[in-house]
Amino acid sequence: MRYISTRGQAPACDFSGVLLAGLAEDGGLFMPEAWPHWSHADLRGLRGLPYHELAARVLAPFVGECIPFATLQGMCRDAYAEFTHPAVVPLVQLDTNLWAQELFHGPTLAFKDVAMQLLGRMFAHVLAEQNQRVTIVGATSGDTGSAAIEACRGRPGIDVVILHPQGRTSEVQRRQMTTVHARNIANIAVDGTFDDCQDLVKAMFADVPFRRDLHLSAVNSINWARIAAQIPYYVAASLALGGPEREVAFSVPTGNFGNVLAAWAARRMGVPITRLVVASNRNDILARFLDANDMSIRVVEPSLSPSMDIQISSNFERLLFELLDRDPVATAGAMGGFRGTGRMSVPQAAWSRARTLFHGFRLDDAETEAEIRRLHSLGYLADPHSAIGIAAARALPCAHVPTVAAATAHPAKFPDAIERATGLRPALPPRLADLFDRTELYSTAPNSLDAVEAQVRAFSLRNAA
Numbered sequence: 001m002r003y004i005s006t007r008g009q010a011p012a013c014d015f016s017g018v019l020l021a022g023l024a025e026d027g028g029l030f031m032p033e034a035w036p037h038w039s040h041a042d043l044r045g046l047r048g049l050p051y052h053e054l055a056a057r058v059l060a061p062f063v064g065e066c067i068p069f070a071t072l073q074g075m076c077r078d079a080y081a082e083f084t085h086p087a088v089v090p091l092v093q094l095d096t097n098l099w100a101q102e103l104f105h106g107p108t109l110a111f112k113d114v115a116m117q118l119l120g121r122m123f124a125h126v127l128a129e130q131n132q133r134v135t136i137v138g139a140t141s142g143d144t145g146s147a148a149i150e151a152c153r154g155r156p157g158i159d160v161v162i163l164h165p166q167g168r169t170s171e172v173q174r175r176q177m178t179t180v181h182a183r184n185i186a187n188i189a190v191d192g193t194f195d196d197c198q199d200l201v202k203a204m205f206a207d208v209p210f211r212r213d214l215h216l217s218a219v220n221s222i223n224w225a226r227i228a229a230q231i232p233y234y235v236a237a238s239l240a241l242g243g244p245e246r247e248v249a250f251s252v253p254t255g256n257f258g259n260v261l262a263a264w265a266a267r268r269m270g271v272p273i274t275r276l277v278v279a280s281n282r283n284d285i286l287a288r289f290l291d292a293n294d295m296s297i298r299v300v301e302p303s304l305s306p307s308m309d310i311q312i313s314s315n316f317e318r319l320l321f322e323l324l325d326r327d328p329v330a331t332a333g334a335m336g337g338f339r340g341t342g343r344m345s346v347p348q349a350a351w352s353r354a355r356t357l358f359h360g361f362r363l364d365d366a367e368t369e370a371e372i373r374r375l376h377s378l379g380y381l382a383d384p385h386s387a388i389g390i391a392a393a394r395a396l397p398c399a400h401v402p403t404v405a406a407a408t409a410h411p412a413k414f415p416d417a418i419e420r421a422t423g424l425r426p427a428l429p430p431r432l433a434d435l436f437d438r439t440e441l442y443s444t445a446p447n448s449l450d451a452v453e454a455q456v457r458a459f460s461l462r463n464a465a
């Protein structure tokens, strides 16, 4: 399998290249040169497999020659052995035609573990093969940092440095990062906001000598390998609910558009999916686009579902590329215009096509709290992100189609919101029960590129020695 850039100006590369590079050199995102296709018979052949085996078979065409199939099978087995539910991504029935797919049974209690646990192993494999080291740098306001740290801790050839805004993350989220004591993990608390942290990361990547010296790499959600690793659970849900003979719909709480794009990819490859609901909080740029072909950036407002507090959904570019019939010039033009003016609309035909599949939905904080309360009264505890996904699924007009809402975080990750809505403070699961007793380890830095680069360099040099 070869990968091409959505902007058409970067050389094609294989899965290992895509994994290590993240972003294409022309600023575009990698996409498969051609989509694999599964017939109904192929899909039936995946029924009843343990999740790790299904994942390996679904990922095999994307990985191509880069990782031998038996090795990939072993990686999937080990990655999903870290999940506490035997079904890994279980479906919980909430109503006649409504299910939640719980994607949060991994080490850091959010769906990002599903992809990250596999990515950590893939990185280690490819780096060992190429006799290389990388320094992964990232900025986090919440779930990405802890998932990356958990996935890479102790892995040879990989150093991880995560920047978080000092005093501006939730305590659970910060402790999930700062209490991991591994030689190859560093946390830096920056005296600034999340945007400052993100700007520092971008500036480190833009500092070419620094980037080359340290072999900087990223595992943010524009990495194609993360999208690929999210496709198998959509296949699993479809098969469990009668697919490929029966169509299903999915509702996905959305931020960077990665998770819902994986659902789109599953459909593109043959999984019968009728509808995809893009569920947002009050930061509803995607819902506004689907309502009125108006993608216009507004100020990000904090909400009860912080992982969806986003105005620019990076992975939307991948859908745009497909909507524009894979025309890289048109895609690059549209993205350039969007960056320049803060707004974008797509040709009418492309927008109409998007609307036949995608359905936008938004819920504000008060409505989210009410949904958490309603679900709790029915015996189900949902975190704010998952509650938005479930509410969106209920609002879908096609009530006769089985609908699956992605439950993307464990309620214990957001204890304050749950307590306010239900009066109940959810306990952390056993493996994190002592989180508040563990010692935290992190350094601090001013909001200065020189200061942060000096720390990253010293850390990386020490580990390479």
Ligand SMILES: *Cc1c(COP(=O)(O)O)cnc(C)c1O
Pocket: 110, 111, 112, 143, 144, 221, 253, 254, 255, 256, 257, 258, 259, 260, 307, 308, 385, 408, 409
């Ligand atoms: C990251 C995240 C999302 C958003 O997923 P995208 O792939 O960025 O759309 C939703 N919910 C939770 C809990 C998350 O951590």
